Amino acid sequence: MSKDLRFAMLLDCYGEFLTPHQYRLTELYYCADLSLSEIAEIVGITRQGVRDGIKRGEQILQEMEDKLQFAARFNALRENYSAIASTLQSIQTQTADQPQVQTACREAMEAVYHGLELL
Known part of the structure; x- marks a missing residue:
């Protein structure tokens, strides 16, 4: 086993x-x-x-x-949150000279990490 x-x-x-x-x-x-x-x-x-x-x-x-299928949905949700966080980090890197975009990304990242904490 x-x-x-x-x-x-x-x-x-x-x-x-x-x-x-x-x-x-x-x-x-x-x-x-x-x-x-x-x-x-x-x-x-x-x-x-x-x-x-x-x-x-x-x-x-x-x-x-x-x-x-609760566990499968839970894992899919966690993967989606991780993908969103990764995309936001990429956007932040590409828009370092745009403060408004940086602020929006930072706020979105906080929401994503808060969502991950709830999982």
């Missing part, structure tokens, strides 16, 4: 759909980066029980993402 950061994001988005046990196992595996054996020792179940709980959690998280 290879670790996939995608599941850490899906856990943030859809973790409430898991049982508390599934959530804890999945969080320890993906967010705390613990091995199956380490989790088994902490939780007090077998390594196979940990693996089964994580697999079931992954299945539920993936099913929710397949239906709702």
Whole structure:
């Protein structure tokens, strides 16, 4: 089972759909980066029980993402904000001698960075 950061994001988005046990196992595996054996020792179940709980959690998280596409939309929004910020920086560089454009770009950049902080 290879670790996939995608599941850490899906856990943030859809973790409430898991049982508390599934959530804890999945969080320890993906967010705390613990091995199956380490989790088994902490939780007090077998390594196979940990693996089964994580697999079931992954299945539920993936099913929710397949239906709702929230994480995909979130990532697309983040990419769009980054593209806007990059374009604004390019405009600022190209218009260094135009104070009004510089001011407008600076204000737009502040709005973009504020939007990114909200994500």
